[in-house]
Amino acid sequence: MTVDRGTRPARRAVPSSRPPGVDLAHASDGGEESAARPVPEATVARLAVYLRVLTSLLADGRGTVSSEELAAAAGVNSAKLRKDLSLIGSCGVRGVGYDVSRLTAEVEATLGLDSPHAVALVGVGNLGHALAGYGGFAQRGFPVAALFDVDPALVGTVIDGVEVQHADAIDAVCAARGVTIGVVATPAEAAQRVCDHLVSAGVRSILNFAPTVLSVPAGVEVRKVDLAVEMQVLSFHVARRHGTVSAAGPAAPSRPTPREVFSR
Amino acid sequence: MTVDRGTRPARRAVPSSRPPGVDLAHASDGGEESAARPVPEATVARLAVYLRVLTSLLADGRGTVSSEELAAAAGVNSAKLRKDLSLIGSCGVRGVGYDVSRLTAEVEATLGLDSPHAVALVGVGNLGHALAGYGGFAQRGFPVAALFDVDPALVGTVIDGVEVQHADAIDAVCAARGVTIGVVATPAEAAQRVCDHLVSAGVRSILNFAPTVLSVPAGVEVRKVDLAVEMQVLSFHVARRHGTVSAAGPAAPSRPTPREVFSR
DNA sequence: AGTTGTGAAAGTCTTCACAGCA
DNA sequence: TGCTGTGAAGACTTTCACAACT
Structure with a gap:
């Protein structure tokens, strides 16, 4: 799915001088040490994926995971995973890995899943x-x-x-x-x-x-x-013959031309 | 939606020396002038969006559109749109804009929508x-x-x-x-x-x-x-209080802690 | 005068590779 | 020895801003 992060207004003006991403720092009323660590949008989306994996590990009673294993299960590269986790301030243990239940709690907290919406x-x-x-x-x-x-x-x-x-x-x-x-x-x-x-x-x-x-x-x-966007992106790849033919004849022969009609 | 482009194998090795993206060039059997213009993945996804807008313009009988108007309707910035379109080799007319029906056909062809899947x-x-x-x-x-x-x-x-x-x-x-x-x-x-x-x-x-x-x-x-990922990303933004309160009380007060359970 | 097409700059994200710690 | 945390390099995107064309 095209996951368009919809409108992302007012952001242009900042000539930037600090890494991007969404400021953490609960903006709590009391202005504590707002060191505000930014969490990139891309990372946020992946955190949700990690959480799914973590949950099932937790259900299996696993105590720790290595970045390698967690990354593989989430379908990302391990360096990326480690960087993601380091951004939310999690700490694994060198030589050992991450504590599953602690990491789970940390990710949930970051995603604001402490209370239902x-x-x-x-x-x-x-x-x-x-x-x-x-x-x-x-x-x-x-x-x-x-x-x-x-x-x-x-x-x-x-x-x-x-x-x-x-x-x-x-x-x-x-x-x-x-x-x-x-x-x-x-x-x-x-x-x-x-x-x-x-x-x-x-x-x-x-x-x-x-x-x-x-x-x-x-x-x-x-x-x-x-x-529709998802399907069309896939269509693009079919057309580019991503990975030549294999079984089944060279796909359906030509047919009447379709047309974008509308949707839903 | 987390639009994970799933597995994207074998790509690492290329030290790169040419712009990224998916090679066009129909890989047709006859090895014609395979100038192969690459279309970035990000562009492909947006083409589908442009197509939706174009279709409705076409239905309204519009003859031409400017990049400005098309971009606004698609929710992107006009420079990006022009660059996207230039990548698929479309040509608008300076001082005038793009021919709606021609552009529609061009985008459809690029997305491989000439024949149904x-x-x-x-x-x-x-x-x-x-x-x-x-x-x-x-x-x-x-x-x-x-x-x-x-x-x-x-x-x-x-x-x-x-x-x-x-x-x-x-x-x-x-x-x-x-x-x-x-x-x-x-x-x-x-x-x-x-x-x-x-x-x-x-x-x-x-x-x-x-x-x-x-x-x-x-x-x-x-x-x-x-x-679930989509919802959790939104949750993240709610938690970060994207845009302070407005109407309605400060949202629901705390409730029992939920938990990632699974999905489907 | 109006609008496209695009080089170059800036921003963002990913990957490498290794120091540092258990 | 094994694995995390991270600076630095690299890849990909977006945005600017303006020359080119009608």
């Missing part, structure tokens, strides 16, 4: 419905706190214990339930409007499945998941 | 089912040619005109139907096995929704979509 899902159509029933969300600390749609046939129905409400209620309900993350799974046409409502309800992080670029004010983070 | 979807569970019924696939030139699962309750059912077959038939069916792209939407445990079958059936591009790293031989392209 209530999620609002807007658009309970095909994809939205699947996401709502996904289960993975709740299990991983992202309980679905609210569902919205505009279809009268859907409003009022209950999915996995959560009632679908009319999209008009987004502002009120999200604010009331302390929603911190919004998921947009509506058709492209409705996405921006929905997004605006979420933002006005105080939501600062949005996961966008709609095939549109959402514009949001500074301070709001948007991540985009676009299946 | 038969897609096989493995795992017709929650998410898989939604994807199968998605519609967006077929409309965009990626007809779902085969569906697979191991659940006896699903095998034999028909979704959107395609019958679900047992996963054991992957090799035979994919080869027979000329499948070029595989989508893995199974639980993590089954993903690698399924992947191996797809590869042995000649599939060279895989979109992986399962929360595991797939290992594939060189020449096979894997892209990964991981919802």
Whole structure:
């Protein structure tokens, strides 16, 4: 998926003089020693992957892991992994490796997974419905706190214990339930409007499945998941014949020309 | 989504001396002037986005666009867009802009969308089912040619005109139907096995929704979509208080500590 | 006057390779 | 001896800014 880190406003101006990335430093009210270690965006995404591996190691009762092993399981190179971990201030033990449970806790803390984030899902159509029933969300600390749609046939129905409400209620309900993350799974046409409502309800992080670029004010983070883009990137590689033929004839012979139609 | 370009083997050795990216040059049998212009991976992903915008412009009957306008609609900066387009050899007209229909064709050709790619979807569970019924696939030139699962309750059912077959038939069916792209939407445990079958059936591009790293031989392209990772990255930003509070109280007060459980 | 195409500069991320510690 | 932590080098991207063309 094209994981476009959506709008990344106001950043241009800084002529830079210090490494990039997101400042840690909890911006806590008391201005302690804000040494603020920056964590690169790229690293943040990988931390989530490491966490998955760590969790299963933990379940297996493993006490320690080497950077080599953890890296292999996460599909990255070990130097990168070590650098990533060093950035969040973790410390492994030279000659031994990393303590699995401690590292797990450290990564969770960095990702802000110490407390759950209530999620609002807007658009309970095909994809939205699947996401709502996904289960993975709740299990991983992202309980679905609210569902919205505009279809009268859907409003009022209950999915996995959560009632679908009319999209008009987004502002009120999200604010009331302390929603911190919004998921947009509506058709492209409705996405921006929905997004605006979420933002006005105080939501600062949005996961966008709609095939549109959402514009949001500074301070709001948007991540985009676009299946069509993923497929097209793969298509590109097929066309470049990544690794010549093997089994099966040289793929399907020509057929009528398709055409970008639209999506969702 | 963490858009991990999966395994990217054998590339290390090259001390490099030429710009990066994927060589164009159709590797056609006749060795014509293989000037081979490389297209960076990052550019490929954006081309798909541009294409979406172009398509809707085309539908609106627009004749030309400026890089400025196209870039804005795609959510990127105009210099980047111009550079991207210059890489695929497109030519706009100075002082005027780009010809919408010509550019559309050019981008489609570059992405290999001239002919449809038969897609096989493995795992017709929650998410898989939604994807199968998605519609967006077929409309965009990626007809779902085969569906697979191991659940006896699903095998034999028909979704959107395609019958679900047992996963054991992957090799035979994919080869027979000329499948070029595989989508893995199974639980993590089954993903690698399924992947191996797809590869042995000649599939060279895989979109992986399962929360595991797939290992594939060189020449096979894997892209990964991981919802949990996306959510966790957003969580990170929430924790960093991207843009201080606004409406709604300071989000939900602390609650019991969650825990990475697993996904799918 | 308006807009593309692009060299060069700046930024960001990855990888190497090795010192340093257990 | 084994493995982490990290400076420095390298690879890849983005952005600037302007010449070139209509």
